[in-house]
Amino acid sequence: MSTFERYLTLxxxxxxxxxxxxxxxxxxxxxxxxxxxxANVNLPVAMLIWLMIVPMLLKIDFAALREVxxxxxxxxxxxxxxxxxxxxxxxxxxxxxxxWLFRPYLPADxxxxxxxxxxxxxxxxxxxxxxVWSNLTKGKPHFTLSQVALNDAIMVVAFAPIxxxxxxxxxxxxxxxxxVLSVVLYIVIPVIVAQAVRRRLLASGGAPALAALPAKxxxxxxxSLLATLVLLFGFQGEQIIAQPIIIALLxxxxxxxVYFNSGLAYLLNRAVGERHCVxxxxxxxxxxxxxxxxxxxxxxLFGFHSGAALATVVGVxxxxxxxxxxxxxxxxxxxxxxxxxxxxxxxxxxx
Numbered sequence: 456m457s458t459f460e461r462y463l464t465l466x467x468x469x470x471x472x473x474x475x476x477x478x479x480x481x482x483x484x485x486x487x488x489x490x491x492x493x494a495n496v497n498l499p500v501a502m503l504i505w506l507m508i509v510p511m512l513l514k515i516d517f518a519a520l521r522e523v524x525x526x527x528x529x530x531x532x533x534x535x536x537x538x539x540x541x542x543x544x545x546x547x548x549x550x551x552x553x554x555w556l557f558r559p560y561l562p563a564d565x566x567x568x569x570x571x572x573x574x575x576x577x578x579x580x581x582x583x584x585x586x587v588w589s590n591l592t593k594g595k596p597h598f599t600l601s602q603v604a605l606n607d608a609i610m611v612v613a614f615a616p617i618x619x620x621x622x623x624x625x626x627x628x629x630x631x632x633x634x635v636l637s638v639v640l641y642i643v644i645p646v647i648v649a650q651a652v653r654r655r656l657l658a659s660g661g662a663p664a665l666a667a668l669p670a671k672x673x674x675x676x677x678x679s680l681l682a683t684l685v686l687l688f689g690f691q692g693e694q695i696i697a698q699p700i701i702i703a704l705l706x707x708x709x710x711x712x713v714y715f716n717s718g719l720a721y722l723l724n725r726a727v728g729e730r731h732c733v734x735x736x737x738x739x740x741x742x743x744x745x746x747x748x749x750x751x752x753x754x755x756l757f758g759f760h761s762g763a764a765l766a767t768v769v770g771v772x773x774x775x776x777x778x779x780x781x782x783x784x785x786x787x788x789x790x791x792x793x794x795x796x797x798x799x800x801x802x803x804x805x806x
Contacts, residue, residue, distance in 0.1 A: 463677065464783075467776055470684040477685065478692015485689040494632035495751035500686055501640045505648070506679035508586040508641075510672035512649035513656075513665070514596045526598050529724055529733035533602050536720045536741035537580040538613060544715060545577030546570075546621045548708035557704045565762030572753045572766025573708060574621045578614055579752075580606045581743035583641035584774070585736065587680060588743065591782045592735035599736045600646075606740070607638050610748075618752070630751040637747050680775070687771055694768065705769040710777060717742035717781045721792075731792050735785045743778055746771045 478485050491498045549570040558566060582603055589599040656665045688695070695702060720741035724734035749767040757763040 464776075464779055466677075466681055467684060467779060470681045471688050471776065474685040474688025475692045475695055478689035479696055481689075482693055485686075485692065488686065489690045494636045495630060495754070496633055496636050496640060496747055497686075500683055503679045503683045503686070504583045504641055505645050507676045507683070508583060509645050509649050509652075510669045510676050511586045511590045511596060512600070512645055513653050513669045513672075515600055515646075515649070516597075516653075526595070526729065526733045528727040529598060529729040529737045530602060530605065532720055532723045532727065532729070533737045533741050534605070534609070535723075536716050536737075537606060538609065538617070540719065541580070541712065541716050541741065542574060542578040542617050542621060545708065545712050546574050548712055549573040552708045553705070557707075560704060561701060562762070568757055568762030569705060569766045571622050571757065572749075572761075572763030573705070573770075575618055575752050575756075575763065576709070576744050576746065576749040576767045576770040577712060578617045578621070579610060579745035579748045580740060581745050582607060582637060584680075584778070585740045585743055587676065588739040588778050588782055589736035590676070591779075592739065592785045593732060594736035594739075595730075595732045598733050599740070602736070602740055603642065607642065610745070614748070614752075630748065633748055633751040637745070684775055687775075691768055691772060694765070695772070698765070701765070702769050702772070705766050706773050709770055709773055713742045713773075713777050713781065717784075721785065721788075725792055731789050734792065735782075738785060739778060739781060742781060743774065744770050746774060 488499055489497060553561065553569045553573070554566060561569065585603060586596075586599060588594075589596065652668075653665060656668060717738040721734055721738040724737050729737070746767060749770060750764065753761065753763040753767045
């Protein structure tokens with residue numbers, strides 16, 4: 456790892472602080488940038504995410520996607536966590552912490568709304584930023600892309616029913632525009648761009664040129680991640696300063712949910728004999744959330760100033776630093792993961 460990558464957590468903390476401070480000092484600027492959106496998808500953030508994930512997508516050879524079937528156990532584990540565990544564990548944690556333990560410290564009229572926001576957040580698995588997390592764990596990019604695409608397809612039919620079931624609502628207005636646009640912006644366009652560049656490189660310089668570019672663009676991905684952090688925390692700078700206790704309390708079940716689901720996915724992958732380069736991204740996909748869709752759904756159901764909207768925003772705030780900690784755990788535990796004979800594999804087999 457480069458010195459820049461080694462101290463990534465420090466840069467993340469600094470960007471969070473800078474974002475909060477700038478958001479408080481320059482609310483007008485961040486409101487203007489935040490208003491540059493279509494269907495609740497912020498366009499500047501989308502452009503930064505392109506810069507984050509395109510270098511990683513350059514590594515993907517679509518002809519090799521047929522090999523993903525070899526990792527059916529990892530795919531099965533991730534699907535189980537995303538759709539059978541995560542929404543329901545979040546509902547339980549929301550009712551336990553927000554509905555009971557923290558109830559005396561929260562506005563009574565917003566308790567149910569906070570819980571609803573947490574459930575909405577957990578019902579949508581992450582689409583774009585998992586490419587960053589997967590890359591930081593040296594995860595298999597073909598597995599990550601296939602898993603994300605499969606989750607997107609399932610989300611179209613499963614998101615609304617799961618939220619309806621857990622919220623007890625008779626109907627839910629799914630922000631289809633946000634869902635479709637997010638998939639196009641965060642998956643379809645970056646994949647097309649990356650594959651066009653990949654073909655151009657292979658035609659002009661062959662495999663060496665293709666191998667060199669992602670390495671050169673790696674720092675750009677991380678800088679884009681940090682710039683995204685400044686924007687996201689700048690958008691919410693005033694809310695963080697105005698409601699720090701509420702935000703801290705809402706963060707508790709989110710943090711527990713992330714570590715529980717990522718840990719469960721990681722251990723299940725080891726139990727079924729999946730390789731570490733699949734178990735890492737599986738754990739990260741199983742724990743992260745599609746916050747654009749969650750925020751849009753919460754606003755459409757409960758309103759912009761509702762407790763549900765605030766709860767989904769807290770998910771945005773904790774996403775990057777918490778997922779970086781999961782990346783650290785996955786990387787540091789690789790030796791332990793591969794120690795048993797059933798999981799031990801040669802290093803070169805991962806690449």
